[in-house]
Amino acid sequence: xxxxxxxxxxxxxxxxxxxxxxxxxxxxxxxxxxxxxxxxxxxxxxxxxxxxxxxxxxxxxxxxxxxxxxxxxxxxxxxxxxxxxxxxxxxxxxxxxxxxxxxxxxxxxxxxxxxxxxxxxxxxxxxxxxxxxxxxxxxxxxxxxxxxxxxxxxxxxxxxxxxxxxxxxxxxxxxxxxxxxxxxxxxxxxxxxxxxxxxxxxxxxxxxxxxxxxxxxxxxxxxxxxxxxxxxxxxxxxxxxxxxxxxxxxxxxxxxxxxxxxxxxxxxxxxxxxxxxxxxxxxxxxxxxxxxxxxxxxxxxxxxxxxxxxxxxxxxxxxxxxxxxxxxxxxxxxxxxxxxxxxxxxxxxxxxxxxxxxxxxxxxxxxxxxxxxxxxxxxxxxxxxxxxxxxxxxxxxxxxxxxxxx
Amino acid sequence: xxxxxxxxxxxxxxxxxxxxxxxxxxxxxxxxxxxxxxxxxxxxxxxxxxxxxxxxxxxxxxxxxxxxxxxxxxxxxxxxxxxxxxxxxxxxxxxxxxxxxxxxxxxxxxxxxxxxxxxxxxxxxxxxxxxxxxxxxxxxxxxxxxxxxxxxxxxxxxxxxxxxxxxxxxxxxxxxxxxxxxxxxxxxxxxxxxxxxxxxxxxxxxxxxxxxxxxxxxxxxxxxxxxxxxxxxxxxxxxxxxxxxxxxxxxxxxxxxxxxxxxxxxxxxxxxxxxxxxxxxxxxxxxxxxxxxxxxxxxxxxxxxxxxxxxxxxxxxxxxxxxxxxxxxxxxxxxxxxxxxxxxxxxxxxxxxxxxxxxxxxxxxxxxxxxxxxxxxxxxxxxxxxxxxxxxxxxxxxxxxxxxxx
Ligand SMILES: Cc1cc2nc3c(=O)[nH]c(=O)nc-3n(C[C@H](O)[C@H](O)[C@H](O)COP(=O)(O)OP(=O)(O)OC[C@H]3O[C@@H](n4cnc5c(N)ncnc54)[C@H](O)[C@@H]3O)c2cc1C
Ligand SMILES: Cc1cc2nc3c(=O)[nH]c(=O)nc-3n(C[C@H](O)[C@H](O)[C@H](O)COP(=O)(O)OP(=O)(O)OC[C@H]3O[C@@H](n4cnc5c(N)ncnc54)[C@H](O)[C@@H]3O)c2cc1C
Numbered sequence: 111x112x113x114x115x116x117x118x119x120x121x122x123x124x125x126x127x128x129x130x131x132x133x134x135x136x137x138x139x140x141x142x143x144x145x146x147x148x149x150x151x152x153x154x155x156x157x158x159x160x161x162x163x164x165x166x167x168x169x170x171x172x173x174x175x176x177x178x179x180x181x182x183x184x185x186x187x188x189x190x191x192x193x194x195x196x197x198x199x200x201x202x203x204x205x206x207x208x209x210x211x212x213x214x215x216x217x218x219x220x221x222x223x224x225x226x227x228x229x230x231x232x233x234x235x236x237x238x239x240x241x242x243x244x245x246x247x248x249x250x251x252x253x254x255x256x257x258x259x260x261x262x263x264x265x266x267x268x269x270x271x272x273x274x275x276x277x278x279x280x281x282x283x284x285x286x287x288x289x290x291x292x293x294x295x296x297x298x299x300x301x302x303x304x305x306x307x308x309x310x311x312x313x314x315x316x317x318x319x320x321x322x323x324x325x326x327x328x329x330x331x332x333x334x335x336x337x338x339x340x341x342x343x344x345x346x347x348x349x350x351x352x353x354x355x356x357x358x359x360x361x362x363x364x365x366x367x368x369x370x371x372x373x374x375x376x377x378x379x380x381x382x383x384x385x386x387x388x389x390x391x392x393x394x395x396x397x398x399x400x401x402x403x404x405x406x407x408x409x410x411x412x413x414x415x416x417x418x419x420x421x422x423x424x425x426x427x428x429x430x431x432x433x434x435x436x437x438x439x440x441x442x443x444x445x446x447x448x449x450x451x452x453x454x455x456x457x458x459x460x461x462x463x464x465x466x467x468x469x470x471x472x473x474x475x476x477x478x479x480x481x482x483x484x485x486x487x488x489x490x491x492x493x494x495x496x497x498x499x500x501x502x503x504x505x506x507x508x509x510x511x512x513x514x515x516x
Numbered sequence: 517x518x519x520x521x522x523x524x525x526x527x528x529x530x531x532x533x534x535x536x537x538x539x540x541x542x543x544x545x546x547x548x549x550x551x552x553x554x555x556x557x558x559x560x561x562x563x564x565x566x567x568x569x570x571x572x573x574x575x576x577x578x579x580x581x582x583x584x585x586x587x588x589x590x591x592x593x594x595x596x597x598x599x600x601x602x603x604x605x606x607x608x609x610x611x612x613x614x615x616x617x618x619x620x621x622x623x624x625x626x627x628x629x630x631x632x633x634x635x636x637x638x639x640x641x642x643x644x645x646x647x648x649x650x651x652x653x654x655x656x657x658x659x660x661x662x663x664x665x666x667x668x669x670x671x672x673x674x675x676x677x678x679x680x681x682x683x684x685x686x687x688x689x690x691x692x693x694x695x696x697x698x699x700x701x702x703x704x705x706x707x708x709x710x711x712x713x714x715x716x717x718x719x720x721x722x723x724x725x726x727x728x729x730x731x732x733x734x735x736x737x738x739x740x741x742x743x744x745x746x747x748x749x750x751x752x753x754x755x756x757x758x759x760x761x762x763x764x765x766x767x768x769x770x771x772x773x774x775x776x777x778x779x780x781x782x783x784x785x786x787x788x789x790x791x792x793x794x795x796x797x798x799x800x801x802x803x804x805x806x807x808x809x810x811x812x813x814x815x816x817x818x819x820x821x822x823x824x825x826x827x828x829x830x831x832x833x834x835x836x837x838x839x840x841x842x843x844x845x846x847x848x849x850x851x852x853x854x855x856x857x858x859x860x861x862x863x864x865x866x867x868x869x870x871x872x873x874x875x876x877x878x879x880x881x882x883x884x885x886x887x888x889x890x891x892x893x894x895x896x897x898x899x900x901x902x903x904x905x906x907x908x909x910x911x912x913x914x915x916x917x918x919x920x921x922x
Contacts (some may be wrong), residue, residue, distance in 0.1 A: 122763035149863065240664040247653070247660040260645040296649065 124409030125216030131438030163284035273371025274309035531622030531813030537844030569690035679777025
């Protein structure tokens with residue numbers, strides 16, 4: 111009769127998928143499961159750049175958690191975790207406190223600003239529904255303001271994105287589609303607006319196949335994106351960004367800097383006293399935290415090594431989902447008295463970066479390169495597959511990307 | 517062969533209607549007609565409060581001037597008037613200069629701020645497409661921001677409207693409809709948002725029938741509007757408004773003050789050296805400016821007296837349109853060599869103030885009072901009638917308010 115308490119914190123890809131899988135594989139009388147999340151909804155982080163640009167409404171990206179889980183099997187607590195105390199087996203919430211026998215940490219990522227001056231105060235990040243919606247409104251407000259001021263400030267129309275990695279490129283792709291619409295809505299001549307992508311590495315999309323990188327840059331430049339590659343951001347102020355390139359300092363006047371160049375694990379895991387490496391927990395093979403047999407870590411809070419390259423896997427939704435499924439399996443074993451946990455190895459099915467509607471680049475099935483429409487269709491398939499796993503065909507029909515031609 | 521030059525400045529109700537009427541009644545070889553306007557479009561000022569609240573898109577309110585006039589008969593110059601020089605019969609533009617034989621001044625109104633401290637710098641006004649769109653975006657931005665800040669600032673959600681006259685009441689009516697939508701879009705609890713209407717006079721809608729005033733206030737209060745009546749605004753800062761009521765000072769923390777409590781004629785008419793009375797030109801019976809036989813004034817730049825009450829008529833679109841039609845008639849006479857101009861008397865057909873979708877109050881046919889849906893339908897009929905006069909049934913179908921049930 112002594113049911114173990116399983117507490118899952120964070121309902122991102124990792125947390126919600128762990129909950130949904132456990133709900134299917136465990137009986138009600140085998141464990142008490144509690145899912146904690148800041149908001150009443152789960153959102154697809156991988157779509158937030160579209161909400162931020164304004165090309166997709168945020169209600170398409172989020173879904174009520176009560177619609178995804180069976181609340182007769184899982185308790186849902188809408189609250190914010192303020193501290194994890196693994197030695198006491200406790201999780202402190204803004205309005206309460208939970209004890210656990212097993213904890214699943216799925217608190218996701220936060221921006222890493224690498225101490226760049228003024229970045230934290232003056233740049234936006236794409237990290238939640240709230241922050242994405244704010245970016246959309248900030249840009250629109252500045253377009254509206256531009257036309258209503260006598261002394262027109264060009265910093266309102268210079269949109270700067272820090273980082274040409276996966277997220278940065280996906281975001282400028284959406285902006286490139288959005289800007290002509292914004293110009294129409296706010297009577298701003300297109301040629302006054304700049305979309306500038308600043309990247310410190312010697313190439314955009316470091317790690318991607320050069321042919322794909324070239325395709326992406328050509329596609330984006332053709333739609334008016336300017337790249338500053340090999341350019342180190344030095345400082346961000348209220349109305350400008352300063353970078354250094356070829357040992358020269360340059361300035362861009364802007365009040366819209368969106369930082370998409372670095373993430374780290376949620377800082378609550380450092381505060382909790384877990385061992386961390388670049389803000390993430392270097393989990394053991396079975397995804398448990400070092401020294402804590404009752405703490406599993408999924409998603410962006412976990413650091414796992416790629417044995418082949420001897421480098422950490424970049425954190426992705428894909429891996430978070432697989433880790434969640436794996437953790438649900440291992441938890442089922444523990445609850446049912448079996449202590450032989452399985453070790454986790456990600457199966458990278460492919461990586462596809464969107465460049466805006468109907469355009470994308472990617473690698474799938476190990477080494478097949480995709481461009482343009484076929485890559486974009488593949489991206490939509492991947493997203494729909496996640497929704498299918500999470501909530502069945504009903505959820506795909508409600509929130510899926512079903513129009514492959516738009 | 518010496519065709520007179522007729523120059524019309526401003527394409528508001530007064531200016532555009534003068535142009536359209538002249539185009540119908542004069543032959544091409546009788547006069548050279550030039551219409552000057554700041555923007556490429558004409559807008560219906562009487563709908564701007566809906567654009568500002570976000571209940572109607574601004575593209576419904578404006579129409580391209582080239583679609584309204586026959587450009588083989590009328591020259592359209594998109595430019596801003598910087599000075600009128602009646603003694604030289606000249607109009608200076610930002611990018612040029614025009615000479616006239618007859619001038620029609622239709623430059624409309626601007627906000628009168630009565631020297632209230634900080635009002636000019638910190639309050640918004642509903643006076644053009646640009647300014648209305650900015651209010652819409654400002655409010656949305658603050659709702660978005662509220663949810664993304666740790667230390668939530670209540671001034672973002674306190675919407676204050678200065679003035680409970682015609683415009684102020686119409687605007688709070690739209691806000692009352694809009695706020696629940698905004699709360700949904702930005703995940704803000706409705707009870708956190710305040711809509712506050714501050715009026716110095718001892719009643720809302722001064723000059724209206726008390727029964728109508730009561731109906732209006734009840735309808736608005738039922739939808740969450742708070743009234744501060746007999747409250748003098750003393751100062752507006754970036755984040756608060758200070759008023760005095762019953763000899764006590766009170767403060768409302770807000771960064772959204774929309775000033776709807778006073779208008780005067782375009783300040784260019786004072787700069788031009790015309791005789792003015794509270795910023796408007798006290799025109800002669802035939803709508804010509806004192807001392808200038810070649811200058812007609814229509815709309816909010818003109819001051820005309822109501823002989824019965826011995827007070828000036830409040831400036832309205834209704835009067836501006838009638839003055840325009842009258843002026844076109846008189847100009848036709850002058851061009852055709854007849855110097856006996858007709859005197860103008862407005863025919864007030866009715867006054868209807870909207871309180872939001874489907875609700876309104878008004879007086880029509882001299883003394884018939886209307887409430888609710890019937891008043892709202894009457895208001896739409898009046899607006900459609902204007903569009904019919906301006907551009908025929910095609911324009912009514914394109915821009916009219918055809919849905920009487922919504
Ligand atoms: C714009 C963008 C595009 C991306 N595109 C892709 C892509 O195409 N493919 C891909 O595989 N990956 C992509 N990624 C990466 C991917 O989104 C992340 O790897 C993934 O979201 C990590 O999942 P997670 O479950 O760890 O955390 P998240 O999805 O970030 O979820 C964390 C959850 O925890 C909640 N939470 C956080 N703190 C607290 C707290 N204190 N209390 C309670 N709840 C809390 C949050 O509200 C959230 O619901 C993209 C990332 C971004 C930003
Ligand atoms: C929110 C609101 C609601 C209202 N509701 C009603 C109502 O229901 N019924 C009613 O009868 N009245 C109403 N009024 C009053 C009515 O709108 C005005 O009386 C009317 O607009 C005056 O018309 P106008 O032609 O003088 O000027 P406007 O309509 O103001 O037009 C002036 C034109 O001149 C142009 N212009 C200005 N300066 C320059 C320049 N320097 N160079 C070139 N062009 C310039 C402007 O762009 C504009 O197109 C309302 C007013 C407001 C603000």
